[in-house]
Amino acid sequence: MTAPVVKLEGLSTFRRTLKSAGADMEEFKDASQRTASVVVFHAMSRAPKRTGALAGSLRPARTSGSVTVYAGNNSSVVYAGPIHWGWPAHNIRAQPFLVDAAHETEPEWVGYYLSELNKIVDGIHGA
Numbered sequence: 008m009t010a011p012v013v014k015l016e017g018l019s020t021f022r023r024t025l026k027s028a029g030a031d032m033e034e035f036k037d038a039s040q041r042t043a044s045v046v047v048f049h050a051m052s053r054a055p056k057r058t059g060a061l062a063g064s065l066r067p068a069r070t071s072g073s074v075t076v077y078a079g080n081n082s083s084v085v086y087a088g089p090i091h092w093g094w095p096a097h098n099i100r101a102q103p104f105l106v107d108a109a110h111e112t113e114p115e116w117v118g119y120y121l122s123e124l125n126k127i128v129d130g131i132h133g134a
Contacts, residue, residue, distance in 0.1 A: 033071075034123075035072075036071045037069075037123075038120060038123030038124065038126075038127065039067075039068070039072075039073065039075070039120075040068065041067075041119070041123065042119055042120040042123065043068060043075060045112055046074075046105070046108050046112060046116060047066065047067050047076055049111065050065055050076065050078075051063075054104045055104070061078065061079070061084055061086070061090060064080040064087060065105075066078075074116070074120065091103055091104065
């Protein structure tokens, strides 16, 4: 299974243009991490819980080119993928708590991300 992707058309060009205009690319990383945190917060309560390790392993990535959430941070939570996506050969049904959280909170995080991008743009123009 592949990860769900929400693609913002022209984001790469937008980032290149802002970088050449003097934007601090660390701000993109901060915006991506804060945006992913919205999904993490909501996914934690939706994650299946036996011990809480799976929910505890959710974390936002800090990248300038995408908004990413990771699950399963160490060798004790290797089951994150099969739990989320399912594994029919082993009778594990999919429990897509991350995708569900992303879909349910989409208006919130899209608005938040666009707001963060606008702050970056406004910082360049000094508005």
